[in-house]
Each structure stands twice: as C-alpha cells, then as structure tokens.
Amino acid sequence: MNAIQIRTMARDFILKEFLPGERPENLTDSTELITDGILDSLATLKLVAYLEKSCGIEIAPDELVPENLNSIAQIANFVQSKQASR
Amino acid sequence: MTVAALHEYLEQSARRYPQTCAAVEVSSGRQITYGELDALSDQVRDHLRRIGVRPADRVGICLPKSIASLAVLFGILKVGAAYVPVDSLAPPARNAFIFNDCGVRAIFVEASRAETLHCELARLAAEPCLLPLDWSDGPSPLATYLARVEAGGLAVEDESARPGPDNLAYVLYTSGSTGQPKGVMLTHRNGSSYVDWCSEILAPDENDRFSSHAPFHFDLSILDIFVPLKHGATVFLIGEELGKNPTRMASVIAERRLTVWYSTPSVLTLLVEHGSLDARDDHALRFILFAGEVFPVKHLRRLKAEVPRARYLNLYGPTETNVCTYYEIPQTIAEDRTAPFPIGRACSHVKARVIDANGRNVPRGQEGELAISGAPVMLGYWNMPERTSAAFHVDSSGRWYRTGDVVIEGEGGVYTFRGRRDRMVKRRGYRIELGEIETALYRHPAISEVAAIARSEESGVSIKVFYASRDGHALSLIELKRFCAHNLPAYMAPDWFSHQQLLPKTSTDKIDYQHLMRME
Numbered sequence: 321m322n323a324i325q326i327r328t329m330a331r332d333f334i335l336k337e338f339l340p341g342e343r344p345e346n347l348t349d350s351t352e353l354i355t356d357g358i359l360d361s362l363a364t365l366k367l368v369a370y371l372e373k374s375c376g377i378e379i380a381p382d383e384l385v386p387e388n389l390n391s392i393a394q395i396a397n398f399v400q401s402k403q404a405s406r
Numbered sequence: 407m408t409v410a411a412l413h414e415y416l417e418q419s420a421r422r423y424p425q426t427c428a429a430v431e432v433s434s435g436r437q438i439t440y441g442e443l444d445a446l447s448d449q450v451r452d453h454l455r456r457i458g459v460r461p462a463d464r465v466g467i468c469l470p471k472s473i474a475s476l477a478v479l480f481g482i483l484k485v486g487a488a489y490v491p492v493d494s495l496a497p498p499a500r501n502a503f504i505f506n507d508c509g510v511r512a513i514f515v516e517a518s519r520a521e522t523l524h525c526e527l528a529r530l531a532a533e534p535c536l537l538p539l540d541w542s543d544g545p546s547p548l549a550t551y552l553a554r555v556e557a558g559g560l561a562v563e564d565e566s567a568r569p570g571p572d573n574l575a576y577v578l579y580t581s582g583s584t585g586q587p588k589g590v591m592l593t594h595r596n597g598s599s600y601v602d603w604c605s606e607i608l609a610p611d612e613n614d615r616f617s618s619h620a621p622f623h624f625d626l627s628i629l630d631i632f633v634p635l636k637h638g639a640t641v642f643l644i645g646e647e648l649g650k651n652p653t654r655m656a657s658v659i660a661e662r663r664l665t666v667w668y669s670t671p672s673v674l675t676l677l678v679e680h681g682s683l684d685a686r687d688d689h690a691l692r693f694i695l696f697a698g699e700v701f702p703v704k705h706l707r708r709l710k711a712e713v714p715r716a717r718y719l720n721l722y723g724p725t726e727t728n729v730c731t732y733y734e735i736p737q738t739i740a741e742d743r744t745a746p747f748p749i750g751r752a753c754s755h756v757k758a759r760v761i762d763a764n765g766r767n768v769p770r771g772q773e774g775e776l777a778i779s780g781a782p783v784m785l786g787y788w789n790m791p792e793r794t795s796a797a798f799h800v801d802s803s804g805r806w807y808r809t810g811d812v813v814i815e816g817e818g819g820v821y822t823f824r825g826r827r828d829r830m831v832k833r834r835g836y837r838i839e840l841g842e843i844e845t846a847l848y849r850h851p852a853i854s855e856v857a858a859i860a861r862s863e864e865s866g867v868s869i870k871v872f873y874a875s876r877d878g879h880a881l882s883l884i885e886l887k888r889f890c891a892h893n894l895p896a897y898m899a900p901d902w903f904s905h906q907q908l909l910p911k912t913s914t915d916k917i918d919y920q921h922l923m924r925m926e
Contacts (some may be wrong), residue, residue, distance in 0.1 A: 342883045351884060357891025357899050358884060361650035365680060381654040385647065 321375060321403065326396040333370050334392075338363050349393040354386045364389060371395070377402040408602055410571045411594045413447070413483040415601070415636040417566070420444035423612060423638040430642050431473050432658055436545055438473050440638070443480070449552050450481020451566060456556070457535055459511050461486030461567050464577060466505045466513035466534065468494045468523060471621060471645050474539055474548035476631070478514045479622065486567025487511070488574040490589075491622040494519060495646065496895040500587065502526035504579045508589050508788045510534045516541065571595035577788055578625055578725050580837045581898070583829065585845025589788030590725045599781035600728045601632045603755045607719070607732070608666060608693060612638035615662060615690070619644045619669040625725045626697060626835065629668055649673070656681030663690035670835030671701035672866060678705050683712040697721035697729065698835025700746045700823070702864055707739045722749035722823070725837070726784045726797070726807050730756045731821055748822040749813070756780035759806070760815050765799040773824055776813045777806035831860040833867045836897040843871065843900060846893045852876055855909045857917045858900065870902040872909055872922055880905035
C-alpha cells in the first residue's frame, strides 16, 4: 500500500466513524486528530483496530502515542514504516 | 483518627520501612523508597519555606503524575499548606482561573507548560511564583530543580508543620454550573477519616501493591496516595498515557502483581473489552474498587468472570464527602440482572439520611435526597459562602451535606441511586455540570444559542449539544471539536452536535430541555 492509499483509507474511516456530516475537504492531512479532540481514547483504539485489520500490521501498545497517530500524514508514515519492517 | 495531618502517614512509614519501595512510576520503571520520598518531600518543604510559603497558604500542582508530583504533594502538606492539583493537560485558561481563584502562593508546573500558564495568569493579574520542573533535564526533574535553586545546599531546617486536623489539606476543583469550576475545601480530618476507614475495609499491609490510576486532581487519588503509604505498601503510579491504554494496563496488573485496583467503571470496561484479562495471571488481585459512576452490569459480570478471585466494592461519594457509602458485589451476578447494583450502606465514619426539600426525613422506600454528615464532609467551597450554605442542611442533628443525588433506602440501610436533582452528570467518573459546557460554547463567536443534554446509554453517559449559529449554517464538526478541546477538559467534550435554526423554547421563552430530550 502506498502513502496515498493509506491516507485515503484512514481519511474515509475517520470521516465515516467519527465525523458524520463533515465536509471531506475540512479533514486535511495535517488536521490534529488527538490534540484537537477529534479522536478520543476510545476512537483511537477503534482506528488502530481498523488499521491493523486493513493494513495487515500489528500495532504494539507502546506505539499508541500521538506522535504516530495525531494526523493522517503521521498515520500514513507510521503504517508504512510498520509495513516495511514486516 | 490515627494521625492529625495527612503527611504523618508518610513520616511514620518512613521510620518503620525506610528501605521499602513506596512508589513506582510504571511508565519509566523508576522507584523510590519510603526513606527517599520522605527526604525529597522534606527538601520541597524547606524550599517552599525559603520562598515564603507559610502554613494555610495554597500551592498549585500542574504536573504529570510522577514520583516528582508525589514528593511535591507531600512537601506542600509538610509546610502546612494545602495542595491544589489541576489537570496539566486541561486548557491553560481554566487552570489559571483555578489558581487565581484560590490565590495560590506558588505553582509547581511542568517546564514546557510554564510559559502559557504564566501568560494566562498575567491576564488575571495573578503573580504566583512558578516553580518549573523540566523532564528533559533527566529522570529526576524535582531533584535537579532543587539542586539548581538551592545551589548553596539545602540545610535541613526544623521539622514539618503540625497543622491541626481541621486545617485545609487540599482543594479539589469540580465542574461548576455557572460555567467556572468551584473549589471543594478538604481538611486533614476529612482525608484521614476516610483513609482510616479504608484501612478498616481493605486491611492492607506492607505487601500490598496498589494501583494509582486516577489523576491527583480527582478525588479517587486520595485512597491511591494515602492508603498504601500509611501501611508501608507500594503504589504504582499510572500516568495519563498509560492510563488510556488497556492492553498495557492489563499487563501492568499481571506483571506487577497488583493487589488492589481502584478506578472508574469506564476504565474497567476498557480493560474488559480490550485488555484480554482472562489470558493473564491476575491472581494477586485482592480487591477491585470502583467509583465515580454507575457500572453497567453486563461489563461488571464479564469482569467478575475474568477475574473471579477478587472482591468487588462499589464505592460511592461526591468530592465533598469522598466515599460515604459502599456495597460489596455478590459472588455471583444473576444472568438476567440488568439493574445497576446499589451504592450500599453508609461507611462507619459517616452518618447518612434521606431528606426532602425541607430537610425532613423521607420514609424508607421513598425517593429523597441523600444527605451526609460526619468527619469526611468538606469545610465548604472556596470563596463561595452562599454556595456553601446552600449545600448544607443544618438542624439539631448536625450539619448535613446535600449530595443532590436522589436515592431510595432499602433493607439494612442499603441505598440505591435513582438520579440527580439538577443538571449534573457523571462521565468517566468526573462530574460535569452541563451548564459549564454551554458557557464554554457560548464563547464561540459563530454560536448564538446552545443547550447540552445527557443521555444514559448502555456504554455510559453521552452528551449531546444542540446549537444555533449566527449565520444559520452548521459549523464544521472538526471546528467544534477543536474549540471544545481548547476550552474544556477532555472529559467534558460533547459526543454529538446537532445544528438547529433555533432552539425550541418554553412558554416563558426558556430553552425547552424536555423537548430537546425527545429530539433525536
């Protein structure tokens, strides 16, 4: 999966699950997801479960930190680095 | 009472168990013995004295949960002052309001947050002394700080202050209906009467290993901090990030062989759903204590099945009294039970009764307001004499704190919670005045009307906000969530937003909450 595919997938999931009715263009690659309150801790766990399933990766508990998940761009980088290390 | 002042628990244990591990920072693995914690908090005490903090002053704590914040807390008590803990991640303006409201003399603050806090305090013309601890200096930010500011060497001065049991020990701020948090003033007696009750019920000893999940600004932390340290046990400090991570928390319980766990039901539900508890060795757990909100029976049943050996206690009480009733969950929970368990009987250190609006006793079996009197009941609200007197019913039998909780008394003096008298709700164990959410959202320039309602669902309480905007258009959900994240603590963030052209009104032109409750 390339970065664009991962970004699209993550964006679609976040819009559908946590931002119903939001205009897609308002959710940019750099929108702060955790620090701006868009994902709370439960939503973060749901997103992680989704990423694990659809990208075929395993995310360790220690990796559930804002540095990896705070924006769609960070999520894409993180997922790609996980896929590369498989 | 076994002590006159709360810090005596630490001093006594430090004499008895100087080499025993008092506290462990779970994330970093750092630990500190009783002797070291006592000495470090002595240094905090002496430094505070040096900068002019006197008995009966207040000192703020705006730090992540850590060995440093624990030592700071005891140092503040040892100087005879009261500690005022806040959520270091909450909006800085809210924290500045709290510190200004109770006139703190000094604030221990995480260095990276000192500048923003300073700016917010300056806007209120408040000038407490900021004492910044910098975690980038290394693993012992407090020792590093003290070494730097006391470069001439810290001569250990005389002894700790000996405040009386009715002196202020800590001020905990809770959500306020007028839109600003209010400070609950608690004395050494309030705290120690509760700690001693916990000793009676839990019978802890120096082999116990307690969780400390709640942040220090949350009243659950009083048990976590003082009960283990009274008995020479070890407290495992679970920080903010780890505390949201069920998989890691579950492995901490097993690997650290915790014997007493205390948290909100929300956290236990998270552990049940994502922690794979049944696959771990939780045999050491003697007690699972929960408080702060109703525990949905289906999650409690599953938890009991996965950790069957522990005893389960439902602890109930507002910040104003701390825990005042408790109920032990029976060994087996009937398969068809869906009704939440009672809040239980009055603890041995309080008196409880059920009263009507005029303070008259309500017959057993009928709904009324739970009122509490006794040693753990707060002094009052900081700087709010009218709110304080409104919170109490005083008659010949004593001074009774009106909890605002509607209960029914059943057989054996067992109380069952039925609901609230007002617009306060509990979520993840925190009290939320819906009015505080509305006040915050009214500050948004595009919002003209707003009303918040709460719904009880199987998974807990959810908060829905209805709003109208000045230009008649719906606001971006991202923008609304961002605004809330920067103006409200995370636990107050609404779950749902619904845009309306105008909010429904009653015949007296007030917002019609009944109508909103019926709207989907």
